[in-house]
Amino acid sequence: MMNNKIINNKINNKSLNTEKPEPIIDSAGCDSVRYDSEHNDAGCDAGRRNFVNCALASSALMMVPGMLGAGEEEKPDPNELVLGDGYRPKDHKWGMGIDISKCIGCGRCADACKSENDVPREPFYFRTWVERYRILENGEAVVDSPNGAIDSFDEDKLDERIIRSFFVPKLCNQCEHPPCVQVCPVGASYRVEDGVVLVDRDYCVGCSYCLQACPYGARFLHPETRTAEKCTFCYHRIVKGLVPACVEVCPTQARIFGEMEKKSSPIIRFMRMNNIGVLKHSLNTEPKVFYANLDKEVR
């Protein structure tokens, strides 16, 4: 129950930084989100367009009870975590797919993340960042990520010929076995049933042990709050049916977000259509961030 309170606070404290209208969540559940600006309940009798809208709206409305857990028949578990808007973590399992071949290194994701989550702009704190890999003819890999790619990349010339080049967005891998959660001395880092790893700012003592334990360099100590910070998959957004800010702004749809255990989810399709790799597989952290077209040089 303690966790319930913590997450509620976290979400209620966070104002949604989106100017888009409320989404309609389609039959796939929460993972596939579209924004329908023409949606209008009163216009059901006028024209084919309105008819389609109306049908969609009706089906969406029919889905609402199902979305909220369809709990009427089932006996609700008094210990089950249910968040403010009826969001039930146990009904979800989130994951992210990143198609490296689609990333153009524009850095909009890193920029949006900083705006959305109040991440300090300077000097080098990131919840997500993009790395550029340039593999030279002699086999050497030149990697950089100036300012996390927020200002994109310079065209600095290298002496050697480049034989392949690509961009790799990085973020917290929301591991199934998160070492950061394992080592946290007070339990301030915890994994929600939907697979997202969160930090309770009010609990965190700022020992930095989780920063040491994270194999991906995905955590930092916030210079103002002096507590651990990391990517939350924009938890305040996903519980409302929105996608994380980085996914939202990606111009090439290199980032895919969705449910891991719902067949109609875009991430299931992503994993079916691509060769998938994860970072530092040998550490057995079981990341929930999956990469398509992952190069051997990426660590």
Next chain:
Amino acid sequence: MEPTTHHLYSLFHEISGYIYPNEIELHWKLLIVIYPYLTGLVAGAFILASLVKVFNVQQLKPTYRMSLLTALAFLIAAPLPLLAHLGHPEKSYEIFLTPNTTSAMAMFGFVYAWYLGAVLLLEIWLDYRRDLVLWARKEKGVKKWLHKALSLFSVDIYDKAVRFDKKFVKIITIIGIPSAFLLHGYVGFLFGSIKANPWWSSVLMPIVFLFSAIVSGIALMLIIYMIVTMMKERTVDRACLEKLASFMFYAMIVDFSLEILDFMHRIYESEESIKILAELVSGKLFVSLIVIQLLIGMIIPLMAIAGAKLFKIPFELKKIVYFVSALLVQFGIFSTRWNVVIGGQLFSKSFRGLTAYKMEFLGLEGLMVSLAIMILPLFILWFLFKVLPPWDDARNP
């Protein structure tokens, strides 16, 4: 925010290769170097004391009480660097209230409390109890009441009670040895269990920590014993000093062998991280690892002690050799802690680059606070020596 992060900009010029952006700044700094150094001294000093009680090494008797008090003085100071380094020291009590059972760090409070309360304080109290009662009888004023209070107002010093004390001290020491191992082995485990960091992640880490702790503890006792005897204008007990030097030597041989084993194992396995670790050792850690830890802190003192033992040299010269060796060992062990804590954060977990550590001078994690924490146990020790004189002639017959 500007003032707190401004100094970090200079780090950009120190980076070589590629490092994850969040890794540019080191998260564990000088204070976390001091923490294992201090706890190591505690464990080492206690192990030395247990040599007298459990293994009956009579030659070391003059250092027994001194070792216990030294362990206590350093144990009192040991949590301070941890507290000072926390982002929120005011919330540190949460480690006791809601410990995360899967976290090695959460066990700190319990290991510490056990060692302080159940082992060290109890052993000191039982060993001093008879003397405290007798001192209080002879003394007047504040000292009388202080000693009365410290004896917990006990008065029974009949043979039966004293025999019980002695027997119990032995039992506690026997429990104390694994406890001291636990205390420092645990510190090694804190680092050794981090699989994300190949410089730390080693099953040998707790054992290496333990033996380096024993080395540093014995070396510290050798230094304190010689300084205190000189200050009190007494003669150094030859047999005692020789035994101290011998035990320090043996512990160093084991420690050195373990470190070499660890080193060879890493090179032989040559895992993914070997290139960056080689770059680290031959570059940023060369002075602190190869020169100070290995050469000055290990090889030179080992050779010096061996030389002093093998060749017939005057005792006065031997004293100097042992004293200087023990000092060098202290530098070496401090360097060991530095190389583990700082060294383990200088390279990126992408294994593609190195960052730098710029020590602050002022501030909570700066040099001045660290020096103060390092000196504090010596003041505590001085106070303990005043209240609980460990000298043989202060004992009541």
